[in-house]
Amino acid sequence: MDFFKRVSLLLFIVSILFDSTSGSSVLLERAQELEFTDWMIGIRRRLHENPELGYEEFETSKLIRKELDSMGIEYKHPFAVTGIVGFIGTGKAPFVGLRADMDALPIQESVEWEHKSKVPGKMHACGHDAHVTMLLGAAKILQERKSEIQGTVVLIFQPAEEGGGGAKRMIDEGAVQNIDAIFGFHITGAFPVGTVASRPGPIMAGSGFFEAVITGKGGHAAIPQHTIDPIIAASNVVVSLQHLISREADPLDSQVLTVAKFQGGGAFNVIPDSVTIGGTFRAFSKESFMQLRQRIEEVIVRQASVQRCNATVDFLSYTHPFSPPTTNNPFLHTHFQKVASDIVGPANVIEVQPVMGSEDFAFFSDAVPATHYYFVGMRTDSDGHSTSVHSPFFTINEAALSYGAALHASLALNYLSEFGVNLSNTVNVDAAYDEL
The missing domain is CATH 3.30.70.360 (Alpha-Beta Plaits)
Known part of the structure; x- marks a missing residue:
């Protein structure tokens, strides 16, 4: 591709990124409907009561597959022992991935409430129960708008994020084949509910x-x-x-x-x-x-x-594989900012500093042309200081579930509408990312 074609392609993609997103706020309204939120809360609490460690998420996987079946969503299983990959859309290119991790931690829960962990010594102390719930919520929204999807959304339910290298095993077994871009997220008490946070470039170590x-x-x-x-x-x-x-x-x-x-x-x-x-x-x-x-x-x-x-x-490379830095593609970050601004308002889209925590989502950056990771806020004014993850006192503000579900769905839907129609029929997608 000569210089002028490269410049033209780059300007074309940038112009796409600065177009208005299509109805993202409507997706949040859907996710906040009482019946929808009650459904998500019910899923999250069932998951929380029955935590499973990495590569042991058999009941978690069964619950996810049951929900996908009820929505009429096709999927493949298993990947990496318990993982699931679902598909919504045309089944053809372009492909965009949405990922959630499923595993719990070997921690005894110290929070006394009705839906406390029923498994001694195990707890969802990092919010993966919320992540699974939000991805299922996104799947429900996307399936309802299946006719609008101009390409294919790939739903990735991943085991063993907590040091088990689950992402790497999913990749090795072909879970992200043909995916052009992938989004991941994490719940956080560092920011208020109704806000989301990310940054371009390195975000986690x-x-x-x-x-x-x-x-x-x-x-x-x-x-x-x-x-x-x-x-x-x-x-x-x-x-x-x-x-x-x-x-x-x-x-x-x-x-x-x-x-x-x-x-x-x-x-x-x-x-x-x-x-x-x-x-x-x-x-x-x-x-x-x-x-x-x-x-x-x-x-x-x-x-x-x-x-x-x-x-x-x-260096425990077999049981605890090295996790590379988590780095956000700058063009996907621009896309994230636009879509998130439409959902929560520009003032509630926060740019964060890099943190020394790690995420095995980073493995996807070696297998997918473009990756992006962000945080979904869940703190309320009454929370005071937020409890850190991996704490026996960690809790989830379930009001945040609808924001994660709507944003994950909208990121995929708008990505396909903006990049899919304009690029898939005229330009090789991989070549486009090479140019970026």
Whole structure:
């Protein structure tokens, strides 16, 4: 494609992005109808009462498939053990994806209410029950407007987001084949209900985990000269690891390294043979992430050897795959701003700073030409300070469900109407994204 054609295509796409969206506010009105909200609340509470961990979401998957069946939506199952991929529209290109994660956490719920988790030691403490509900809500809206869909909406219900690499397994098994763009979301108490938040470019960090075993020679605590103390070695390792951020990382390149696990010994007067430490590391660029990974291993092994100990490092890549940074396509972000402004008003579309939390939604960026991730606010004035996710006291403001359902549906519907008709018949979609 020559220079002038490229410029013309780019200007054409930009002009499309600045056209008015088609009836997005009407979708919110539908999602806020009493019968609709009661239906969503009922689904969310059933999910909350029966939380399931990653790759164990069998009843969750069954509930989702039952709802899709009742709506007459076709789907394929299973992907990645329990995952589901549904289809609404023509079954032809272009394809746009909407994703929700399904898994719960190994946390004992401490909130006393009628629909408290019925499974000891398991809880939807991150809002994935709300995410599934909102995607089902979006599916219902889209199915009601099936005749308007100019292409295909792909509904992705994904297992094992919480460290299990569910997104990667879904991709490996073909769940996002032919998808041109994909949207993901997360509920948050950081912003009021009725607001949504995102940003172009990096929005969440890449993350990895590590575990190290530092081995010495145990013995009686009263005669330490006859031992090689792994606790002293591990303590020095922890301190040295902190220097990787404070002394080696560029202060303008945000990185985090946290040792959150330190296990060794079981008696007051016995030096153990070994100590296990573990933690997580985060960065916003792949280069910084891989450099940090390399230095973690070097520091642990070499610092342990200074104390006459041996060390082995495991980055848990099989059970906890590295998650790349979550980065939003700038053109999809412009699309998000327009659609969201039509639903909640421009003043309620917030631009956020990047956060060091991670999301395995990031895996989709390697498999789909364009990705976008955003937050749905749920805080009320009476909430005071919001409870963080992964807390046994985490709660959901169910008034936010209708906003997530309407926005997810509208992002897909408007994407297909704006990009589908104008590009699919004249320009190869992949080529268009190459140009962007």
